[in-house]
Amino acid sequence: MTLAAMWEARAADGRAAELTAWVHATALPALRGAAGLERTEVLGAPGGRVLLVTWWEGAPVAVADPPADLVARPVHRWEFTSQHVE
Structure with a gap:
């Protein structure tokens, strides 16, 4: 099963x-x-x-938080399971 992990930060x-x-x-x-x-x-x-998308076979590794002075709000994270690929 392929998982997509999305990490999004607002500078x-x-x-x-x-x-x-x-x-x-x-x-x-x-x-x-x-x-x-x-x-x-x-x-x-x-x-x-800034969005970092990673694709994993198995459990994803968490992406660290950037230094607090670089971001306007806390980082958002989501995980998705692949449903269809063309």
């Missing part, structure tokens, strides 16, 4: 680039080599939102 005003850099420098390296990790993708959205 503090003017800090979206720093938050994205933190994801690339800290969050992604912490996941590399984790058992069951199939794929990762980092996305950006208006309003300074």
Whole structure:
């Protein structure tokens, strides 16, 4: 069973680039080599939102919270089970 784990943070005003850099420098390296990790993708959205989606075969590994000064609110996390792929 494939699970998608979504991690979404909203950057503090003017800090979206720093938050994205933190994801690339800290969050992604912490996941590399984790058992069951199939794929990762980092996305950006208006309003300074940064989304990290990871796909897992089995239980996902939790992504850490970024430094508090980089975010405007607590990180949101969701897990989904794959239902259909084309």
